Amino acid sequence: DTAVSQTPKYLVTQMGNDKSIKCEQNLGHDTMYWYKQDSKKFLKIMFSYNNKELIINETVPNRFSPKSPDKAHLNLHINSLELGDSAVYFCASSQDQREGDTQYFGPGTRLTVL
């Protein structure tokens, strides 16, 4: 069983479109995250949710809107896609929001904006 899953694995779209990436974890964790990994492999946190509540919101354009319908899901919706949004997006989860918790990562979604 996959612990943290993301769909789709690949997403190719045109500039200006709106797209969503879904994330699900079956680990029973309380905290979920979204990260962006750019073409140079630099990984940066975007959002963090704990028990469906937003706790970290980095300086991300408001075209990005996370939604957590329940503790096991954290989806990412992106409006008006731009070329610079091309990246690999990783979802992760941890038992809770404590600083020392291990994060478990999904396989990533490679977004290409043309």
Next chain:
Amino acid sequence: AQSVTQLDSQVPVFEEAPVELRCNYSSSVSVYLFWYVQYPNQGLQLLLKYLSGSTLVESINGFEAEFNKSQTSFHLRKPSVHISDTAEYFCAVSEITGFQKLVFGTGTRLLVSP
């Protein structure tokens, strides 16, 4: 704000040779330290972490890292590498502030050749 520096973007080694991947961090408060590994086309996995206690921490596959507070370093070592260790290695830090926010270094690509 915390930051992490991984000076080596790529480290080529021969199989069975020792390796050290360097990591230095900067923070004004106490931190927890992590090494994550990313195999090709996969998400990140925790390799090891330092929370407290012994400054030398070990992973199940032969890696170890030592927390050096005076030098603000957390270098990763392995006495004898295998081909299968070829991957991207990320050092990360989380300040002890009440919730987890991982800040990653830019990664070091370990290339093991026969």
